Amino acid sequence: MKKFIGIGLVMSTSLLVLSGCYSSTPSKIKDETILIEKDKAKKLDVELNLGVGEMTVTKGAKEWVEGNAQFNIKKLAPKVSYELHGQTGEVTIEHKGSTKFGISNIKNEWNIELNDDIPMNLSVETGASMANLDLQGLNLEKLDIETGVGELSVNLGGDWKKSFETNIETGVGQTTVILPSKVGVKLTTEKGIGSSNVEGFISKGKGIYVNDAYENADIVLEVISEMGVGEVTFKLDK
Numbered sequence: 001m002k003k004f005i006g007i008g009l010v011m012s013t014s015l016l017v018l019s020g021c022y023s024s025t026p027s028k029i030k031d032e033t034i035l036i037e038k039d040k041a042k043k044l045d046v047e048l049n050l051g052v053g054e055m056t057v058t059k060g061a062k063e064w065v066e067g068n069a070q071f072n073i074k075k076l077a078p079k080v081s082y083e084l085h086g087q088t089g090e091v092t093i094e095h096k097g098s099t100k101f102g103i104s105n106i107k108n109e110w111n112i113e114l115n116d117d118i119p120m121n122l123s124v125e126t127g128a129s130m131a132n133l134d135l136q137g138l139n140l141e142k143l144d145i146e147t148g149v150g151e152l153s154v155n156l157g158g159d160w161k162k163s164f165e166t167n168i169e170t171g172v173g174q175t176t177v178i179l180p181s182k183v184g185v186k187l188t189t190e191k192g193i194g195s196s197n198v199e200g201f202i203s204k205g206k207g208i209y210v211n212d213a214y215e216n217a218d219i220v221l222e223v224i225s226e227m228g229v230g231e232v233t234f235k236l237d238k
Contacts, residue, residue: 053108157237184217
């Protein structure tokens with residue numbers, strides 16, 4: 001029940017945002033660099049919180065985090081913070097201000113590259129947005145994704161070197177998740193009032209699915225999905 005109350009709040013807030021009940025005047029498009037330099041950290045905890053706009057996340061950064069943001073409203077400028085606690089670097093990237101304004105003429109795009117050498121816990125939270133998360137090749141230890149309203153694409157295909165857990169909580173919209181065929185996958189789905197498509201997996205009953213590699217796999221991705229309103233598709237890489 002709490003899940004559906006949460007979805008209702010997200011939908012209501014997003015409708016206010018989309019309808020422009022809060023106003024802010026767009027200005028000239030600004031381009032801002034996103035950068036967190038390497039230090040002595042042995043592990044990263046990364047939080048990416050995008051209230052409104054578009055976000056692309058990939059591997060490839062030589063530093064801990066590299067990228068850029070383009071926006072035409074000052075409050076949408078990314079706030080980048082980093083603290084080193086022991087051997088763990090804590091990264092947070094979020095909006096500097098509120099995102100409660102009309103978005104009919106907003107431009108807000110984040111393009112973020114993450115370092116693929118260092119072990120990482122990654123948390124992604126989106127509001128009214130489109131997110132493309134191509135996470136192949138990252139050194140993930142845990143992945144948490146929570147979406148509001150919009151579209152989400154997550155690519156976890158490829159040959160992973162170690163097991164990890166992924167939690168995906170979807171709101172309203174369309175979500176596509178690509179999972180690996182070369183390592184084991186166990187998918188547990190909790191269906192909401194939307195629809196789900198699970199392609200290429202073996203059903204084990206009660207919302208549990210595995211791929212062909214699962215039974216004899218030394219490395220397993222355990223994916224737990226809680227679905228809200230909309231459509232979610234799970235499929236294997238080729």
